[in-house]
Amino acid sequence: MTFNPRQRRLLEHVRAQVTVSVEDLARQLSVTPQTVRRDVKQMEEAKLLTRYHGGVGLPSSVENIDYNQRQVMNSDAKQRIAAVVAARVPPACSLLINIGTTTEEVARALAHHPDLHVVTNNLNVAAILADNPKCEVIVAGGVVRNRDRGIIGEVTVDFIRQFKVDIGIIGISSIDSDGTLRDFDPREVKVAQAIIEQSRAVWLVADRDKFGRQALVRMAHLSQVDVLFTDAPPSAAMASVLEEAGVEVVVAP
The missing domain is CATH 3.40.50.1360 (Rossmann fold)
Incomplete structure (x- = not known):
């Protein structure tokens, strides 16, 4: 599982802001909201990000990613x-x-x-x-x-x-x-x-x-x-x- 440079920048933006909207991420990365949603879905499957109503945030600090x-x-x-x-x-x-x-x-x-x-x-x-x-x-x-x-x-x-x-x-x-x-x-x-x-x-x-x-x-x-x-x-x-x-x-x- 390897992320491309855009996906890494997306992850860094969320970590810096804790929670952020899909639209703001799209503007910051100069991509479409659809691209952001695809990237976020992949990172959510890896338990690196979590989708909230209207935005994206960091996952729980209680549970680690599966071995x-x-x-x-x-x-x-x-x-x-x-x-x-x-x-x-x-x-x-x-x-x-x-x-x-x-x-x-x-x-x-x-x-x-x-x-x-x-x-x-x-x-x-x-x-x-x-x-x-x-x-x-x-x-x-x-x-x-x-x-x-x-x-x-x-x-x-x-x-x-x-x-x-x-x-x-x-x-x-x-x-x-x-x-x-x-x-x-x-x-x-x-x-x-x-x-x-x-x-x-x-x-x-x-x-x-x-x-x-x-x-x-x-x-x-x-x-x-x-x-x-x-x-x-x-x-x-x-x-x-x-x-x-x-x-x-x-x-x-």
Whole structure:
């Protein structure tokens, strides 16, 4: 699922204005209302936008996009991000990797990396890296969330806190304009917070659509991140937030 430049501009307009009429979007994008409606319908199916009476707005901050949809959304961007991350991971390194479709792409990119020690609460990551004979995989205990095979809960948090690793690689659902990192499930958030605490360096992997999304639960702040790997240069306002937070930004080519 890939959006064209016009559709991305439409999404950016709605995120900036929160709610906006179809007619206003048509004027801002110099297209017909019919074109806007077609674009909005596609984005509504992807749960990126919601149609209201007479207008368009952001979807609920309570429910995430279905896992199967997230797997195919921006898949090329996630693969490019993952390749850059893998190139930066040194051999004989210890990693904590959390739940997310982008972190799963990172695992695929590490499929032949030598002498890795990986702790994860993501059964998909574990399965991918288990095929690497030069990688030791340690799977956290806890409750398996059936929709995406993520492992969550207080048992998971306690398990993660036994380790101190070189790099924590985390995905996220939302990056607010003030640099707040957010997600949807409080149990998943608690595990991610433990990963941040137990990592000597924190690498955040997030495609461009994570900027400005709405999600309910606060996880952390960009000031707790060392490196952000993404697929497009951040906006000027976000670049300022990242600079103030001291985050190195790596844009995948």
